[in-house]
Amino acid sequence: MKKLKFNSGLFYIWPAGRLLKYLKGNNPGAYQFLILIPGRKLAGGAAGEVYDRLIEARDSLDYEIDGAVYKVNDRSAWPTLGSTARAPRWALAHKLPAREATTKVQSIVPSVGRTGVITPVADLAPVDVGGVTVSRATLHNLDEVHRKDVREGDTVMVRRAGDVIPEVVSVVESRRPDDAVAWSMPDRCPVCGSEVARIDGEAAHRCLGGLFCPAQRMGALMHFVSRRAMDIDGLGEKLIEQLVERERVRTAADLYALTPGDLLGLDRMGEKSSTNLLKAIDASRETTLPRFLYALGIDQVGAVTARRLAEHFGRLEALINADEAALTEVPDVGPVVAESVRRFFDQSHNREVIDGLLNAGVTWPKPQDDGADAGEAPLEGKTFVLTGALSAYTRDEARSRIEALGGRVTSSVSGNTDYVVVGEDPGSKRDRAEQLGVTLLDEAAFSELTA
Numbered sequence: 001m002k003k004l005k006f007n008s009g010l011f012y013i014w015p016a017g018r019l020l021k022y023l024k025g026n027n028p029g030a031y032q033f034l035i036l037i038p039g040r041k042l043a044g045g046a047a048g049e050v051y052d053r054l055i056e057a058r059d060s061l062d063y064e065i066d067g068a069v070y071k072v073n074d075r076s077a078w079p080t081l082g083s084t085a086r087a088p089r090w091a092l093a094h095k096l097p098a099r100e101a102t103t104k105v106q107s108i109v110p111s112v113g114r115t116g117v118i119t120p121v122a123d124l125a126p127v128d129v130g131g132v133t134v135s136r137a138t139l140h141n142l143d144e145v146h147r148k149d150v151r152e153g154d155t156v157m158v159r160r161a162g163d164v165i166p167e168v169v170s171v172v173e174s175r176r177p178d179d180a181v182a183w184s185m186p187d188r189c190p191v192c193g194s195e196v197a198r199i200d201g202e203a204a205h206r207c208l209g210g211l212f213c214p215a216q217r218m219g220a221l222m223h224f225v226s227r228r229a230m231d232i233d234g235l236g237e238k239l240i241e242q243l244v245e246r247e248r249v250r251t252a253a254d255l256y257a258l259t260p261g262d263l264l265g266l267d268r269m270g271e272k273s274s275t276n277l278l279k280a281i282d283a284s285r286e287t288t289l290p291r292f293l294y295a296l297g298i299d300q301v302g303a304v305t306a307r308r309l310a311e312h313f314g315r316l317e318a319l320i321n322a323d324e325a326a327l328t329e330v331p332d333v334g335p336v337v338a339e340s341v342r343r344f345f346d347q348s349h350n351r352e353v354i355d356g357l358l359n360a361g362v363t364w365p366k367p368q369d370d371g372a373d374a375g376e377a378p379l380e381g382k383t384f385v386l387t388g389a390l391s392a393y394t395r396d397e398a399r400s401r402i403e404a405l406g407g408r409v410t411s412s413v414s415g416n417t418d419y420v421v422v423g424e425d426p427g428s429k430r431d432r433a434e435q436l437g438v439t440l441l442d443e444a445a446f447s448e449l450t451a
């Protein structure tokens, strides 16, 4: 068998007699081929198999191919084989299936993804596109539906390219039914009934019932347990998946009601690991307001914004009741974030899940629990410097405790510093504090002050 180079197309190097047998449809799978693609070599294989592989390989090529040519490599046989009126007998074109086809849009369905984004999907009369039966095609977003003006009942051109989901290319307007109407996004989530909104500046619409919506359950739970959120160790994707499938967990609040009986019998979940997991879930009840806010998975609210919101409002109730104007007073919070926060807390379903979490005992240090002046910020105006490692808190946690009570943390000790919190292996800041006569707090004293 010889390798041959050609300018384009694919050539199976094949003895004349065998080609003729193949042309007659005699057992095409019985022969071996070499398949050549410019710049890329695929393996040899039997006729039908090579053709199938070519269909698969097509998606990974950076140029379009529309078929293969089988050629007899024994040139001396060409004159003998001769030709028909239209083409030589020593070569055969074998077309790949077309990757575009027309079909009918039966309906346009809003599909809710894991992050709450709602994608309009065309439900199609099944059609063969490039060897694959296609019955759904994405329309991406509402703008796209309107730009292409796709309507239910329309006949459309559908294309499949690469590994991407098939898409609607265009509408055959001449075949539009008289009663076809322009499509619009529903204003309630088709899965959970929460409000649907388009956040300013985004093409996407989303369901606002993030904590409650079954379509978003997996994503919301994965985020809730993640390290910067509630940090529940040992609760990975596989476990969450099983708990969701068995309907043991519908919302984050259900995690706190799990029993050993719920966990035993799950994959790779023995007695020891289930005890550890329940302990980790239990321990996560004691958290901080920034972590809790971040864990809620509010669109546009990352860990940093969650901290800013917690610092500014101090209490969850104050944040829940804040209007958009009050929200934009928070550093780094613009109108887009404010709108997203406001809408999240406006969803009664989300509020129910938050209440469920609080009832399950999720708690964090609250300003009103401190001192005689309930509602005051007892550390208002006090400046702290942290040095050395604390055993019970990370730097960020120590900082949030101070800030939650109205205090401020700075990086260097000066005459204006009120307290220096001294942990294990303190640096020169401790010496400086002593020189200046600033009050030193060890960890126990710090815990007491910020309890």
Ligand SMILES: [Zn+2]
Binding pocket: 112, 189, 190, 191, 192, 193, 194, 207, 208, 209, 213, 214, 215
């Ligand atoms: Zn929903």
